[in-house]
Amino acid sequence: MVNYDTNIYLTLKLQNKKQPNCIIFRMSCNNLYFWATYNISTVLNLVEKELEDKFLNDFEANQNIVHKVCRIYTTNQDAHNDLFQEITIQLWKNYSKFRGEAKFSTWMYRVALNTAISLYRKSTRTIQTQDITEYSFKIKAEDYDDTEELQLKALYNAIRQLNDIDKALIFLYLEDKSYKEISNTLGISEVNARVKMNRAKDKLKKVLNP
C-alpha cells in the first residue's frame, strides 16, 4: 500500500491515443512509480464537485453579507429573496474565475453590491409594499437594551431612502471598509469617494434627525 504521509508526485499525461477520453496520472511515491488512468469526465466531475463544495462552504460562512445587502436594497421579503437568488447566481457563475486572488468576503461585497446596483431588476409582478418592519433585529442577549434595536431599525429605514450609490457608500462605511477598498469597489477615485461619502452621511443624518 502507498504510504500517504510521504510525498506523492503527480504527473499529468494528457495525450493518450488508445484511450482518448482518459487522463493518465503518473504518481511516484518513495521511488515507486505507478500509473493511474481516469476518465476525463470523472476527473472533471471531481474538480467541479470540489469547486462546488468550496463555494458552498465559503458562501454559507459569509452569507450574512448578502443578507445585509438585500436588506438595504429591497423593502419586502419577496424582493429580498429575489435579489439574494440573483447574487447567488452571479457568485457561482464567476466563482471559477475568482481563484482566491482576494479574500472571498472582499469579492463577495463587490459582487453583491454590483448585482444590486447594476443587474437587479425590481420585479414588477409583486406590488411594492412597504412591509419593512418584517425583519426582526434582536440584539444579542447579554446587554439587551432596546435602544440599539430601535436605532438599527431607524438606520435601515433611513438607508433605504438613499439612492443606490449612497446606499453602497454607507454600507461599506458601516462595514468598516477603507476608502481604498471603497474606491476600488466602485471604480472612483479615493478623493471622490471621500467627498461622496461625506455627502451620503449628511443625507443619512438628515433622514435620521429631521
Add this chain to the structure above:
Amino acid sequence: MDLDKYKKAWENQPEETNKVSKIDIYKMAHSKSSSIVKWIFIIGILELIFWGGLNLIFVGSSYSQVYEELHLNALVKISIYLHYFVITLFLVLFYKNYKSISISDNTKKLINKILDTRKTVKYYVYFNLFYMVLANIVVMCFIFYDLDGLIQYYNNHGIVSSDINKNQLIVSLIIAMTVTLSFMFLILWLFYKIIYGRLLKKLYKNYKELIKLEEVN
C-alpha cells in the same frame, strides 16, 4: 460623530435568522438569472434579427421583379452582401462586448460595459435605419429617372391603367415611402421608450451618480 451610535448598533446587529442552507444555495446557484444584462442580451439578439431580417426581406426578395425590370439587380445584390457583412461585424462586436461584462469588475467599469453592449445594438439599429432610408432614396431616384419603365411595369402587371398621370404617380410613391418610413420610426421610438427606458433607467441614473464630481477632482 452623530452616526457613531448607529454604527455601533449596526456592528452589534444579529446574524440573519433565516439562514439559507447549503442545499438551497446550491439550488439557487443553478437557477436561471433574470438580470438586466441577460435581458439586454436577449432583446439585443432579437433586435439584430428583426432589423436585419426586415431590411433583407424588404430589399432582397419581394420586389426583385421590379428591380429586374428597372435594371437595379446588381446594385441590390451588392447592398445585400454589404449588409450581411455589417450584420456579422455587429454580431461579433455585440458578442465580444457582452462577454467582456464581468461582475467582478468595479461598479463603474461594469455599468460602462453593460451600456457599451447596449450601444452596439443601438448603432446597429441606426445603421439599419440609415440603410433603409438610403436604399429608398436610391431606388426612388432610379424610378424617377426611368418613370416610363415603372409605368410599363405597372401596365404589364395590370396594377394601374395606362392613362396614369406621371405627377400623380410620383406623389403617390413619395407618400407611400413617407408613410412606411414614419411607421418604422414610430415602432422604433415606442420600442425604445418602453423596453429600454424601463431596463436602463436605473443604470443611467446610477452611472450618472457615480461619475458626478469625478471630472471636478
